[in-house]
Amino acid sequence: MMGPLAKTGVMSASANLYMAVVIGFLLGFTLQRVGFTRATKIGRMFYLRDTDVPVAMFAAVATATLGLSGLALLGLVDTSRFYFLPTYLTPMAVGGLIFGGGVVIGGYCPGTSAAALVTGKIDALAYMVGLFAGTLLFGDLFPVWGEFYRSDYRGVFRLDQLFGVSLGVVVLAVTVLCVAGIYGVRRLQARLWGEKTLSAMASLERKPAAVLALVVAVVVAFFPTQSFFAVEQTAGAMGGWDRWLPNPKQQVYLGPLETGRLVYDYADRIKPLDLRDAERFAQSHLPGALNVAIDQVYTMRLPPGTVALLYGGDPQQTRKALKALWQEKGVRAYAARSDYAELERLYLDPLSATTVAGPSKAEQVELRRYRESIQRGQAGLTGASAPQQPAEAGPRRRDQR
Amino acid sequence: MEEERKHWNPVLAGIGVGLIMLLTYYTAGRGFGTTGGLTHLVAAFQNWLMPDLTAQSKYFAPYVASGNAAEAYLVYMLAGIVIGAFVAAAFGNDLRLETLRGPRIGAGKRLALALIGGALVGFAARLARGCMSGQALVGAAELSVGSWMFLLCVFAGGFAVAPFVRRQWL
Numbered sequence: 001m002m003g004p005l006a007k008t009g010v011m012s013a014s015a016n017l018y019m020a021v022v023i024g025f026l027l028g029f030t031l032q033r034v035g036f037t038r039a040t041k042i043g044r045m046f047y048l049r050d051t052d053v054p055v056a057m058f059a060a061v062a063t064a065t066l067g068l069s070g071l072a073l074l075g076l077v078d079t080s081r082f083y084f085l086p087t088y089l090t091p092m093a094v095g096g097l098i099f100g101g102g103v104v105i106g107g108y109c110p111g112t113s114a115a116a117l118v119t120g121k122i123d124a125l126a127y128m129v130g131l132f133a134g135t136l137l138f139g140d141l142f143p144v145w146g147e148f149y150r151s152d153y154r155g156v157f158r159l160d161q162l163f164g165v166s167l168g169v170v171v172l173a174v175t176v177l178c179v180a181g182i183y184g185v186r187r188l189q190a191r192l193w194g195e196k197t198l199s200a201m202a203s204l205e206r207k208p209a210a211v212l213a214l215v216v217a218v219v220v221a222f223f224p225t226q227s228f229f230a231v232e233q234t235a236g237a238m239g240g241w242d243r244w245l246p247n248p249k250q251q252v253y254l255g256p257l258e259t260g261r262l263v264y265d266y267a268d269r270i271k272p273l274d275l276r277d278a279e280r281f282a283q284s285h286l287p288g289a290l291n292v293a294i295d296q297v298y299t300m301r302l303p304p305g306t307v308a309l310l311y312g313g314d315p316q317q318t319r320k321a322l323k324a325l326w327q328e329k330g331v332r333a334y335a336a337r338s339d340y341a342e343l344e345r346l347y348l349d350p351l352s353a354t355t356v357a358g359p360s361k362a363e364q365v366e367l368r369r370y371r372e373s374i375q376r377g378q379a380g381l382t383g384a385s386a387p388q389q390p391a392e393a394g395p396r397r398r399d400q401r
Numbered sequence: 402m403e404e405e406r407k408h409w410n411p412v413l414a415g416i417g418v419g420l421i422m423l424l425t426y427y428t429a430g431r432g433f434g435t436t437g438g439l440t441h442l443v444a445a446f447q448n449w450l451m452p453d454l455t456a457q458s459k460y461f462a463p464y465v466a467s468g469n470a471a472e473a474y475l476v477y478m479l480a481g482i483v484i485g486a487f488v489a490a491a492f493g494n495d496l497r498l499e500t501l502r503g504p505r506i507g508a509g510k511r512l513a514l515a516l517i518g519g520a521l522v523g524f525a526a527r528l529a530r531g532c533m534s535g536q537a538l539v540g541a542a543e544l545s546v547g548s549w550m551f552l553l554c555v556f557a558g559g560f561a562v563a564p565f566v567r568r569q570w571l
Contacts, residue, residue, distance in 0.1 A: 007429075027421055032485070043569060057537075096550065096552070108522075132439075
């Protein structure tokens with residue numbers, strides 16, 4: 001069966017969620033059994049007094065790297081459907097430094113603290129209170145560091161691109177690094193703290209696994225692997241998964257409020273596609289929109305990472321266009337459930353009442369914010385106040401604000 | 402080292418974690434992660450206490466919005482992690498209330514440091530868009546430059562701060 005199962009239609013959305021519980025269970029069970037729910041084990045790795053954590057990490061990275069390459073080479077997964085992490089280089093470096101300091105002070109990382117908490121570790125409770133506080137601080141004072149958080153965006157940026165070598169060579173290099181790393185940190189621990197500090201199990205880490213990993217890595221390195229992480233057209237080339245964008249497999253029609261949120265949150269990569277006729281488009285349209293006929297959808301070129309928002313088409317047209325964009329072109333595409341008149345009233349017409357859409361107070365607040373931003377043209381879109389603009393796309397602006 | 406004998410071999414456990422990652426890719430088409438689910442819970446918690454503040458927060462508002470499938474996935478996974486760890490500890494006779502620390506620090510100080518460390522990590526994990534699982538391990542396997550940078554910096558930061566909290570662990 002072709003993976004990823006949840007995206008090739010083999011597995012339903014709800015089955016995927018149950019699978020998440022199973023995966024989490026395996027992970028939590030392993031973390032506990034290998035002893036990573038003990039803060040002393042994690043804290044002591046920074047003195048090389050206990051190197052089980054780095055050893056396990058090296059083994060996990062080698063396994064997963066080889067496994068991903070292997071699955072792709074064997075054609076068992078469609079990597080163009082994968083979500084890959086994007087790189088925001090400087091924020092990740094600064095975040096890493098603070099994170100490392102926090103781990104040696106606190107004695108856990110987030111996953112191990114949750115696992116440790118339920119096994120009765122009181123320090124894990126204190127740690128998680130801190131974790132919540134830190135997250136709240138980040139989120140509520142987001143305007144202070146929001147700009148930095150979004151800076152230095154490199155898209156999906158891999159080591160092979162950085163070093164200008166083939167993917168297979170990088171896979172081999174990472175595997176060698178991991179195997180050498182396991183032996184290296186063990187030797188260091190023995191030299192600094194004595195052989196006796198190595199756990200009795202360390203004797204199990206003998207050659208077979210390492211030799212096997214290296215042989216597989218060498219095989220992978222000499223395959224023509226340049227193309228198997230098909231990055232250019234993946235949905236993963238867009239923002240972090242800490243943004244709310246729904247999986248198009250599960251939800252493509254957006255309510256009136258969600259439509260505004262999409263335009264607001266994805267201002268740097270949204271492309272509204274207006275399916276109405278040219279005359280009505282000329283009268284008024286969403287800022288930055290492109291007037292397209294349904295056949296044009298099949299031939300148009302959109303920059304990688306674009307999020308398309310369809311509106312104003314009849315249901316059948318819209319369905320066809322969504323399918324064409326997502327399944328054939330790999331563009332994340334959504335459609336507004338509202339008709340154009342409603343969108344215009346909610347987000348464009350400065351004279352209409354603002355308190356019409358959401359039932360709850362919080363939603364009213366949200367709506368007003370999107371509305372103001374779209375009306376001010378601050379959503380990074382072009383032509384906000386120029387409804388007579390010709391039907392071509394305006395220049396895309398990535399770094400607004 | 403009586404205590405350590407109870408633990409699984411870290412190489413085998415690491416290979417296990419790698420295979421779990423592959424299972425996540427094969428089924429969901431993405432890596433796993435912990436802090437994504439935690440942040441979802443934090444946002445929901447604040448939304449329950451202070452809905453207006455949450456709606457105005459550019460960062461949290463998307464988390465509490467409807468149709469948030471990707472985040473829900475990580476919440477389910479987090480639930481699994483917690484259950485898995487509990488079951489493992491229960492069957493391994495390893496469930497007990499305790500505060501783990503080195504021999505040269507009191508429990509109160511250890512708890513205070515845990516709180517501070519947790520706050521730093523909570524902040525940093527948001528800034529770096531992930532934690533040890535979701536950013537470091539998964540991204541390293543994806544050969545992401547940002548994740549390798551994160552991983553190197555985690556160890557750089559950890560080793561730099563370690564001398565100041567030595568009494569806590571050794």
